[in-house]
Amino acid sequence: MGVEGGMKCVKFLLFIFNFVFWLCGLALIIVGILVQVTLHKNVMIKDAAASAIPIVIVVVGVVIFFIAFFGCCGAWKENYCMVTTFVVLLSVIIIVEIGAAIAGYIYRGKVTAIVQTSLSDMISKYNTTAEVAQAVDNMQKDLKCCGANNSTDWGKYMPDGNSVPDTCCVNITKDCGHGTMTDAIKVYQKGCNSAVELLLKKNIQWIIVAALIIAFLQIMGIVFSCMLMRGIRSGYEVM
Structure with a gap:
């Protein structure tokens, strides 16, 4: 009964975390769109590189939106294949986010040059x-x-x-x-x-906050998913 109760708790925690994760994906989509609109409303930028960051944010937000929905269904139905697929997709998203963060750090100085030009x-x-x-x-x-x-x-x-x-x-x-x-x-x-740079920095602060929250939820999502997968595979009743 102790294991059963523990797995039941994991199941509902995973469902709740995925629901919050789903909301964060929606928030990322909104933030990315706002950054893109704000930037191009004030500055007519031809260089496609300047749009890379907000576009990546929106794309990641959309993917997270659907992956979290998939994770919610997998947790609620206690489907081993769905939960496993969720873990794999979430791991891929984390790798993409790390790559985007590295690229953003490398090309951080280019945005200033693009805005100036x-x-x-x-x-x-x-x-x-x-x-x-x-x-x-x-x-x-x-x-x-x-x-x-x-x-x-x-x-x-x-x-x-x-x-x-x-x-x-x-x-x-x-x-x-x-x-x-x-x-x-x-x-x-x-x-x-300088005014545009200040505007971008304000938007980036919101992006950083959102990224930290989502990173935490992603890690917790993988941990709880692995625990639930182990429980399901072991044949425990987690209804």
Whole structure:
């Protein structure tokens, strides 16, 4: 009876952990989408590498979502094959996550370079492409910044060399940016490069928290699954 009760406890713990794991997969999907939307809403990035991290997060979230559902069913039905498959798939996910973490660490400096290049490119095309102009204006209004590195990046915006788009202004009004490039009272002097990096760091903090929670749940899921598999294989009743 002691073993039976213990296996029954393991069964329900595995079910609960998988349910929470399922919720974490859903959370990862949401976080990945938010990071992707936030990044591309503010910066028109052409380099596909910049989208790699949020896309990987979404993909892992989707896979975890379905694997956790599979694990819940296996635990509830006490099906040895389903639980074994769950352990194998979960182990593969852990390996993929480790690889993604290593790749993210290796290429962490590339994101800054990509953002810098993209912002400079957007500013150079501001007067020629309406879509780019709209993206830059939205970015400067939302992040309260001006130019890529600072307001002087708008030196070629107007013939006078001393004007910036109105969206650089602290208080946005028509023609507020004319002749006020270096006026810190009227125009934001902070560049959008640092503002975008700060935005990314805030999102990354949420990603790290989610990753730590999911890593814990994954390890616990494998431990409880192996215990349940042993109980099922030994022929104990765990209903």
